[in-house]
Amino acid sequence: MLLGASYFFYGSWKVEFLLLLLISTVSDFFIARSIERSQERKRKKWLLAMSLFINLGILFFFKYSSFLATEILSFTSLTDYQKGEVLKFFAFDLPVGISFYTFQTLGYTIDVYYGRSRAQQNIGKFALYVSYFPQLVAGPIERYGHLSPQLFKRISINYENLSKGFRLVLYGFFIKMVIADNLAPLVDQVFGNPGEFDSASAGLGVLGFGWQIYADFYGYSLIAIGTAKAMGVNLMDNFKTPYFAKSISEFWQRWHISLSTWFRDYLYIPLGGNRVSSGFWIRNILAVFLLSGLWHGANWTFVIWGAIHALMYIAEKYFPLKWKRDKLHQKILGFIITYLTVNLAWAFFRASNFDHAMDVLSQVFLFRTDGTSLEITNQLFLFLSLFLVIEITSRKVRIDDWFNRFPTALRWVWYAVFMFCIWGFAGTTNHPFIYFQF
């Protein structure tokens, strides 16, 4: 039933893209079984390469072929019209969630290759692992060893799970609809016409995007985790108050955890991790972050975003202070540097191209006092404050444990506040989840 629901959920967006999901599922199901059965190391490698080719090939075709074609065409002497005609061949919709389920199913095959997981013998069960609807379109990217035992046992609905699940869903909707969607128009204004605003407003726009994308993606993750929890399935955490990180390396332990650990386990460690020479370690870090940037989208801005994180990560290791953060002032300094780096890098993530990002950032650092000021309503200020208070007070616990701290009556006051804010103050412009486009 869950499998049917998951396929219906995905197919209701565009039924033809179910075929891609099926190709990934069927190919990895059989390839993983063949890998497990195979005695020859060389054959196993070939099979793994085949899985990588099929999955990354589909991903590349849908996500990067237009980008690559554009880059190649830029070296030709074709007119803009002719280039446009060529690019029409690559103008197709990106299947929603393709980056997520591709990585999830690839992770499974690699786990089987390394003997970390047994190959699944039931294709229906494997299909459910790939397509489990709460996390299909934007994660968390689950590991087979963590998700499958929960999915394949008999799922029993009980009050405790329902209560904990819906609580997360409610809070997820609150931060998506009230925080992210109310910030979105302000951010859109600044990125839409950066030259119009004074520097303080441009800076607010950039910092605002940092909170928008966090609330947007964290909100989605909580909705996914909560929905699964209501069914008795525990998905992995995806965020742990990332903006309180005191270094870039710590930030990546707190931000999009399912992706960063995926790159750690399936790319960084196989490349040698930190048990290599400095030169190779730098190569490994660059590979992880540049590919992570490219994973988000086919645009140089994502690569630059990844490069900024990589360089900061490397700098932290070689900085004279070695970024020890034992003392309070070091912690504060680390927090400020990390927060500003992460948020300035977001400008590249949000911008449509390099020049656009530089326009926005230069506007921030021109220290202009003339220009339009961004209007932040009292209501939005209040909601952001509320969110920040929850972030601060929940920084050392999981958000569902944070809720559990309160007696029932007080918990219901929180629920009432969240519901009231969602019903009455959610953003009104149409902003789909940002990570759906990846």
Add this chain to the structure above:
Amino acid sequence: MIKNIGLRIVGIALIFLAANWIYKTYFFEDFLQDHGTLLYYQQNALDADYLYYSASSEFSYDPENDTNQERITKLIGNHTDIPVKHVAEAAHHAGIFAPCVQQLNEGDVKGIVVVLNYRSFSPEWLESNNENSLLQSRTLYENRPVLINRLFMSLNAYEQHSNEEREKRFLEMFNSWPLPLDPPKNTIASWCAVEKYGDWTNPKRQLADHFIKNYGFVLHDQSPRMSDFDLIAQYAKERKLSLLYVLIPENIELAKELLGNDIIQIMNQNRKFLMDRYDRPNDNQYVLDLMDLLKDENFIDRKYPTEHYNFEGRNQVAQQVAGYLEKIESQEK
């Protein structure tokens, strides 16, 4: 478990009722000012005897050249003592007026005046790029608890189409809606393809095409938008309100100059259809036909057919409406 869940559902329902009351009392009006101006105007105009529902034809659209920028509802006051207030916003149409009228209670006002905008039946207006935002604002006007409307607006729970989809839809109408003329004038698309004033780059040719697209259609029972006017009539009747539909002026003079009698014949056929359908004095429902009231010189826009009138034009409309309202009032007495 069932008991626990039941108790929580009751709790949520109670929270909703309290939240709805708080929101309606303290927050909704401010929100309407920004996102639902039509209902905001309506709620603040209930001290008038008549409400005047309109799009941009009601107000001045040329602040630089208009000698007097007073709106039609204000000008009506120069011709009658009957208090009339506007519920008007650019690009709005009967589909948006209808849920607002539904929000009226019996006795709130004596009656309503609703512009029966001929052009609002045309494919380009039906599938205008403004339609998404209009339909979004309409979610606030529906007859439901205000918090539900507000939530539906956030969830974008209304019919939405991209500009490309809308263009495709009105192009289909251009191709498929039959016109009562001999080929090639038997559809909007084929009529536009007839060379009238040179090629497509000729401004006069472009203007003629715009007139065909905006005036060339045949109304019938199932025409889009007809049901909206039907609903307004139904709501008015249920609330015992006088209803005056004003078939507002179109630039017939220029249409005839550009396209000859063919277009006039179609327009007259449609006028008759609308009069027959909505002019029912016994039901306290009237139609004031002002379609050919104004001359070309009274229309502001020169590159597209609109209902943007200069002061003289607005004043003439106001005079006619005022006179008709006096007539309705005297009949009721």
